[in-house]
Amino acid sequence: MPGDDGVRRSTVTINDVARAARVSPSTVSNLLNGRDERMRARTRRRVLKAMDELGYQPSRVARQLRTGVSHVIGLVVPSVANPFWGGLARVIEAEALGHGYQVLLCNSERRPDRERSYVEVLWADGVRTVVLGTSLPSLSHLVPVIERGLCLVAFDRESQPDDPPVVNVSVDNRLGARLVSSHLVSLGHRRIGFVSGPIATVSRRQRLAGYRDALAEARLPLDDKLVWAEGEPDGFGDVEGAELGREGMAALLSLPDPPTAVVAINDIYAIGAISAAQEQELSVPKDLSVAGFDDIALARLYNPPLTTVRQPLEDMARFVMDVVRKAHDTAPAAPSSIAVAPQLVVRASTGAPPRQRRQRAAPKRSA
Amino acid sequence: MPGDDGVRRSTVTINDVARAARVSPSTVSNLLNGRDERMRARTRRRVLKAMDELGYQPSRVARQLRTGVSHVIGLVVPSVANPFWGGLARVIEAEALGHGYQVLLCNSERRPDRERSYVEVLWADGVRTVVLGTSLPSLSHLVPVIERGLCLVAFDRESQPDDPPVVNVSVDNRLGARLVSSHLVSLGHRRIGFVSGPIATVSRRQRLAGYRDALAEARLPLDDKLVWAEGEPDGFGDVEGAELGREGMAALLSLPDPPTAVVAINDIYAIGAISAAQEQELSVPKDLSVAGFDDIALARLYNPPLTTVRQPLEDMARFVMDVVRKAHDTAPAAPSSIAVAPQLVVRASTGAPPRQRRQRAAPKRSA
DNA sequence: CTATTTTAGTGTATCGTTACAGCATAATCC
DNA sequence: GGATTATGCTGTAACGATACACTAAAATAG
Incomplete structure (x- = not known):
């Protein structure tokens, strides 16, 4: 007799059901696969009963092997x-x-x-x-x-x-970024920054394009110094995003002529960006507007709740x-x-630009 | 000839490998299952080569069916x-x-x-x-x-x-809750609240017990009015947690003698609780300390960064x-x-209690 | 009353893999 | 040199389910 082995057998199979219902496994299979018009009502009931009594569950593994x-x-x-x-x-x-x-x-x-x-x-x-x-x-x-x-x-x-x-x-993505950016324009912002990790992905490329679309549409100059897109192309995890957002915002704020609003590549970056701003005693949105992208659950929970683009x-x-x-x-x-x-979601992290232009970012000083 | 059917066949199987290597499927299987001491080196190489050339990947489905x-x-x-x-x-x-x-x-x-x-x-x-x-x-x-x-x-x-x-x-959980609660005690807090959804789970029960342990240890009175544990037992999802945290905090703040610090059942609740406090123009941690539990990625990103218990x-x-x-x-x-x-992580959402006791929470007024 | 169709099932081979018994051939022993 | 043992590989029957071809029996037709 050829091999058999120590596999623990406890599951009830189609054969057990067939035996209990005094039909062939084929019949059970037929029932299972909705071919039950070809079967007397009595038979069907018998099989159903057997399945129920034995607590039969067809093995998906076997099924998959057979059917692919x-x-x-x-x-x-x-x-x-x-x-x-x-x-x-x-x-x-x-x-x-x-x-x-x-x-x-x-x-x-x-x-x-x-x-x-x-x-x-x-x-x-x-x-x-x-x-x-x-x-x-x-x-x-x-x-x-x-x-x-x-x-x-x-x-x-x-x-x-x-x-x-x-x-x-x-x-x-392009439309989404255009929507937020235009929102900032319509609030009166004229210098709008963009904070991203490396533009190494299609969606980021699109978002950057959308941001540029909006500025062009408003006939605002495109200033490459306002676009911060740095960091390691590989290691961008989750919390790292906030870290990069913070870095990017710090960089933009140290510009001679810093932006009054910033579009972040996503909500996590926006959160990092806001905390960088707050470290410099800038209030969001009073001194600076920040918008995100994605509308993660946290966006409306953050302080301030994030203006963002909902997916x-x-x-x-x-x-x-x-x-x-x-x-x-x-x-x-x-x-x-x-x-x-996408859908623009306006919350509390964006507002009109401050009346008077801020000084060149010297910490501990505001408008 | 008995049935065959329209299953698309494109995968290379153990038989293809066997044929290519001019051995039996059993031999390939032996090699696959580490029984290769019983096999000449030449044979092994031949099989390996065939597997490689055909790009063979054993079917896990078949394997599982066979071995269980x-x-x-x-x-x-x-x-x-x-x-x-x-x-x-x-x-x-x-x-x-x-x-x-x-x-x-x-x-x-x-x-x-x-x-x-x-x-x-x-x-x-x-x-x-x-x-x-x-x-x-x-x-x-x-x-x-x-x-x-x-x-x-x-x-x-x-x-x-x-x-x-x-x-x-x-x-x-009990120890963790005791750790944060004691941390608040050691900062000088004497009225410490607890904000939770319904205590319908084992871990919540434990956390509440840990909170009580800490108070008892410090010989502080246990005031049940400081424990807020309401909400629907069923529908507590994700964002809902923050909502409940906000509600709970609002309730505690409207007490005649409100707490100066609050332990939230988890970080999401803590976030909700903080936003409720901020709505009442209370600053965290200056006017009120709030601690969470779990140390989710967001805890250190929040504003203020959360004191919490790390899992x-x-x-x-x-x-x-x-x-x-x-x-x-x-x-x-x-x-x-x-x-x-667990591990206590002290960040910026907790601090010493305010010098002067706050007025009975009348919004728009602070210490 | 035989011939044909329909009904209600069954038998068999198969999906890809595995474990073990089996079996030639080669090596070792006395 | 014949018997024994080791080596190296193969054959077979499963694992559980399925689909088709097939077939007895019943129903219908002419």
């Missing part, structure tokens, strides 16, 4: 410790659950190698759909898996010229899951780009 | 949109990854029925280990699955008398994964409770 279809989708984000991605993870998970999917979570820490190895592991795991929260300008490191047939939905990233066939879902995450999650489901039902979705409209 | 062991663990938390749980999810995932595990993420939204149905789905999925971030006092809704053999590690919850056999990993998440995640791995290697881990030492 998986009900788990991968979600790769930079880090769920970051409230923006945490928020996304929650809404994606909720949407997925509603459609019978499970979510396998991966934190890439924004490293392309981890993105790639994760996606490979997911593939080996039978996962055929991955939602990738990334902003990397290139998706080339993922080409091999995509060619093998992986359905990739890129989030927070607008499509790029040389992209492999993927679906992109993101907010219209409609729920809607976006719904789009993502639509794509996922279509890809499962029919052919792989055609490569496309969905840009969702 | 799963390398994915479930992580059920109230909501990753909450920064505390998001932070935990990240460190758990990192630890898991380091040991070859994947993490399936589930947001229970703190509903027992969802906890249960998730755990059932995970079981059907072949997941045999679940880390449950919960604080529900009872685990009785999970007894059936635990009896089937699920290894459950409960996080942020100290063990309770009637618990099913689970391992608990949590911070020593050493990395250490705790390591403990959790130790348990998980032991449960896989050997017998199921013995039920136990690990309470990790």
